[in-house]
Amino acid sequence: MADVDQVERSGGPSMANVSLAALILLGTRFVQGFIFWGGASRRLFYDFHETAGVDQAVKLDFSAPGFVAAKLTHALPGSLWVQAPIEWTLRHPDLIVASVWLWTLAELAVGVGLMLGIATRASAFVSIWLNVALMFIFGWMGSTCLDEWTMAVSGVAMSSALFLAGAGAYSLDNRLFTGSGFAQKRPWSAWIFSGPVPDAVVRKLAVWLGVACIAFTVITYQILFGAVVSSLHSRVNFHRHNIAVTALKVASDGSAIFDAYVNAGPDTGAAYIVSAKLLDGSGDVLASWDGKTLAELPATAIRNAYPYEWASHFETQLIGFSGQTGAKATITLPPPPALKPSESGARVLLLESIDGTVWRGVGGAG
Numbered sequence: 001m002a003d004v005d006q007v008e009r010s011g012g013p014s015m016a017n018v019s020l021a022a023l024i025l026l027g028t029r030f031v032q033g034f035i036f037w038g039g040a041s042r043r044l045f046y047d048f049h050e051t052a053g054v055d056q057a058v059k060l061d062f063s064a065p066g067f068v069a070a071k072l073t074h075a076l077p078g079s080l081w082v083q084a085p086i087e088w089t090l091r092h093p094d095l096i097v098a099s100v101w102l103w104t105l106a107e108l109a110v111g112v113g114l115m116l117g118i119a120t121r122a123s124a125f126v127s128i129w130l131n132v133a134l135m136f137i138f139g140w141m142g143s144t145c146l147d148e149w150t151m152a153v154s155g156v157a158m159s160s161a162l163f164l165a166g167a168g169a170y171s172l173d174n175r176l177f178t179g180s181g182f183a184q185k186r187p188w189s190a191w192i193f194s195g196p197v198p199d200a201v202v203r204k205l206a207v208w209l210g211v212a213c214i215a216f217t218v219i220t221y222q223i224l225f226g227a228v229v230s231s232l233h234s235r236v237n238f239h240r241h242n243i244a245v246t247a248l249k250v251a252s253d254g255s256a257i258f259d260a261y262v263n264a265g266p267d268t269g270a271a272y273i274v275s276a277k278l279l280d281g282s283g284d285v286l287a288s289w290d291g292k293t294l295a296e297l298p299a300t301a302i303r304n305a306y307p308y309e310w311a312s313h314f315e316t317q318l319i320g321f322s323g324q325t326g327a328k329a330t331i332t333l334p335p336p337p338a339l340k341p342s343e344s345g346a347r348v349l350l351l352e353s354i355d356g357t358v359w360r361g362v363g364g365a366g
Contacts (some may be wrong), residue, residue, distance in 0.1 A: 117171020
């Protein structure tokens, strides 16, 4: 019995257990790595198109409709605590391009690192924070099974386990670094690659990371969807579109200018407005615009906040106009064919969607 206690205090069996854990997590390591590798490779190596005789990756071409930053404008309405930085980034094209490339290269490095088991603990550590960032930006989205939230919490838990266990026997870390003279002279390198780390530290980190994963899961679920200490409800609805109508100003001729923002709804579709009505404070209809009139709005009447080809936009359709999730614009409606006089200074603008939903904005007569 004394011999067993002495061996356990030496840390030998615990490191063997860590090596076994790394072996058990071999599939997990590859899957987590492949997820990031897949994201990066789809932009870097696939889906090319020809521009001026040169092949360019569609998802990394700022001028292409498929530019990957389109996802940022879709995600903006429901992002957690990072809306201001995202909006600021979206207003600076050079910063958008730099951010996309930085994220892509980080995904590529983490993906390769985890799949091959090289710089495994460093890759897993970065993977944790990439998944946290994914939660903050995209966690509210997912029209079927809370897709983005599920991916993010799973990624944090998987990456935490990989950070603790390292890569194990089937890895480049094991072949190139573990047990090498470099590793023996630099014990800290085990936290970058793999290999033995102090047993007491592993135990403490396992507890702290476990608690962090549990808290991250429960807290984000409550904030985004409720159903922990409240009823199930989405913080931002990802099933139905909503348009916030603000800053309404109505001129004496009945023309109306307002700000519109699609601040909820699935990113796979758009809100379609097929008619608009102007009311006074008592609810009497003063003017209206039908779908044909709205469809004929000139380009100058819709000033999108993000004018890039790939961004979420308000735009005219065959009947009326539409706005994708995340679209922001200042829209001007022309003077109506007929305008009913009203002594009330209050004005209400109603936008009616193709499915009968009505969005309302309040303003005043100019």
